Amino acid sequence: MTEPLVLIPGLNCTDALFADQVAELGRGRAVSVADHRQDESIAAIAARALAAAPERFALAGLSMGGYVALEIVRMAPARVTRLALLDTSARPDTLEATARRGRLMEIAGRDFPAVHGELWPILVAPARRNDAELDAKVRAMADETGPEAFVRQERAIIGRMDSRPFLASIAVPTLVLVGEHDVLTPPDHAIEMKQAIPGASLAVIEEAGHLTALERPGEVTAALAAWLERPAA
DSSP states (O other): OOOOEEEEOOTTOOGGGGHHHHHHHTTTSOEEEOOOSSOSSHHHHHHHHHHHSOSSEEEEEETHHHHHHHHHHHHOGGGEEEEEEESOOSSOOOHHHHHHHHHHHHHHHHOTHHHHHHHHHHHSOGGGTTOHHHHHHHHHHHHHHHHHHHHHHHHHHHTOOOOGGGGGGOOSOEEEEEETTOSSSOHHHHHHHHHHSTTOEEEEETTOOSOHHHHSHHHHHHHHHHHHHSOOO
C-alpha cells in the first residue's frame, strides 16, 4: 500500500508552499499539510501534527518544518516510514539568529508587512529577488499566517534543541535537499545532516535559495518522487 505523505511548511508559510508538490505527488497518494501555527514550541507542534497524521506516513518538512519533522521522528519513530529534510538544519539557533528573530517579532507587533520586506532578500536566490509573481506568493502566505502565529513560530524556532546528536539514530530512507544559494540553512548544514544520517541522500537544487519548493517546484517534486520510490522502512 502507498503510504500517505505529511508535509510541514516553513516559518510564515502555508500549504501554498507545497502547492505543486501536493498536486503532483497527490496522484494516487494521500497528501496532507500539517498545522504549525497554533503552538509555541517545536514539541507541541510535532504533537499536534502526530495527532492529525495517519498511523504511518512519509514525512517532509522545509526549514521550520524540518525542525518539526526531526522532532516527530524523535517522538514517534515507528510511525514515520521515510523522511525528507528540505532547506533546514539540525543545529540549534545561534545567538545572532535569535537576536534577529527578536527584532522581527518586535517589528511584527507594529508593522507586520514590514517583516516580509526584511525577510524577502534572504529567502530566495539572488536571481529571483525581482520576481514579482514569486514575491506575491510569499507575501500572501505571510498575510495568511498573520503576526500572532508568526511570533509563536519564531518562539518555537528559538527554543528548538540541537538535533545533531540524534541524527545517527534515524533509520528510515532520508532525503536531504537544499538550494544552491540558501543563505539561511546553507548547503554545509545539509551536508552535515547527510553525512550523519545512515544511508541519507543529498540533492542540491541549482539556482534556488531557501524556498526551493516554490523557486524550483519541478526539481523538488522530482527529488521527492524519487525519494518516495525508495523501499520504505
